[in-house]
Amino acid sequence: MVTLLPMCPRGTASGAAVYINSGAARSQPSQRPLLTGSGDHTAPHNRVAPDSEARIVALCQRHPTWSSNALHRCCGAHAPSPRTIQRIRARHALARLSKREAPVRLRRQLTPEIRERAAAILSDKPYLGPERTAWDLRNCDHISISASTIKRMKRKRRDALLPPRPQPNWRFYERHHPHSLWHGDFLEKVTLTDLDQTAYQLTLQDDYSRAYVFCDLFLYPDARTTIRSLIAAMRTWRAIPKALVFDNGPPFKGRLLSAFL
Numbered sequence: 001m002v003t004l005l006p007m008c009p010r011g012t013a014s015g016a017a018v019y020i021n022s023g024a025a026r027s028q029p030s031q032r033p034l035l036t037g038s039g040d041h042t043a044p045h046n047r048v049a050p051d052s053e054a055r056i057v058a059l060c061q062r063h064p065t066w067s068s069n070a071l072h073r074c075c076g077a078h079a080p081s082p083r084t085i086q087r088i089r090a091r092h093a094l095a096r097l098s099k100r101e102a103p104v105r106l107r108r109q110l111t112p113e114i115r116e117r118a119a120a121i122l123s124d125k126p127y128l129g130p131e132r133t134a135w136d137l138r139n140c141d142h143i144s145i146s147a148s149t150i151k152r153m154k155r156k157r158r159d160a161l162l163p164p165r166p167q168p169n170w171r172f173y174e175r176h177h178p179h180s181l182w183h184g185d186f187l188e189k190v191t192l193t194d195l196d197q198t199a200y201q202l203t204l205q206d207d208y209s210r211a212y213v214f215c216d217l218f219l220y221p222d223a224r225t226t227i228r229s230l231i232a233a234m235r236t237w238r239a240i241p242k243a244l245v246f247d248n249g250p251p252f253k254g255r256l257l258s259a260f261l
Contacts, residue, residue: 048080048088056080056088064097114143118150122157130154174207179239181207184226184246190217202226202251204233213237223254230260 059071068082130147137143175181188201200221204214214233218225234240246252
């Protein structure tokens with residue numbers, strides 16, 4: 001059985017892997033190729049040779065629009081990784097230029113007269129869609145305008161006439177400490193076959209831990225059942241919650257429960 005140690009022992013050359021076979025250790029050269037330059041020197045395994053880095057820099061200067069992957073493919077199998085080429089570019093402040101040519105003319109903008117005419121049509125005929133409005137301007141007034149521009153103008157006009165609604169102030173019940181908030185409700189109905197009656201499962205859950213602090217079955221639930229359950233949970237956990245969340249069911253409302261809380 002052969003085991004590969006991830007670290008080289010002291011006295012082993014860098015770039016070598018140590019194998020243990022039947023208790024005997026031997027050193028074998030690593031399969032990872034080293035970056036060697038045209039000279040006799042050899043760069044460390046985590047450094048790029050100076051001549052190899054110079055070739056990468058010259059190639060970046062010759063082809064500033066190429067990506068790091070394209071440079072990696074051009075350099076051959078023993079070239080640095082694309083991420084290393086990116087670091088070399090950043091180290092030598094070699095920016096990558098875009099393949100798209102720079103614009104030679106300014107973008108086309110609508111004149112104030114065209115904007116006023118389009119705004120007048122939108123004000124007179126707000127029921128028309130962008131396609132029909134652009135068709136009318138093109139055929140009646142000989143104004144070339146796209147439907148997307150009409151759509152943006154309609155949206156801007158609508159936002160000016162009807163300002164957006166204010167964001168609602170949501171009230172979140174989530175708590176960040178245990179026993180700060182308890183949820184209570186009757187979850188399941190259980191039929192007791194021996195008594196031929198239906199029992200109701202009352203559950204109290206902690207909001208922070210999502211754990212049950214109380215769970216039991218009751219035949220005739222009412223407000224007194226809820227109070228007894230709260231007292232049992234408080235005695236068990238030795239904690240009093242700061243808030244309780246119930247629905248509007250009969251066991252969770254009334255003067256008795258309000259007086260207890």
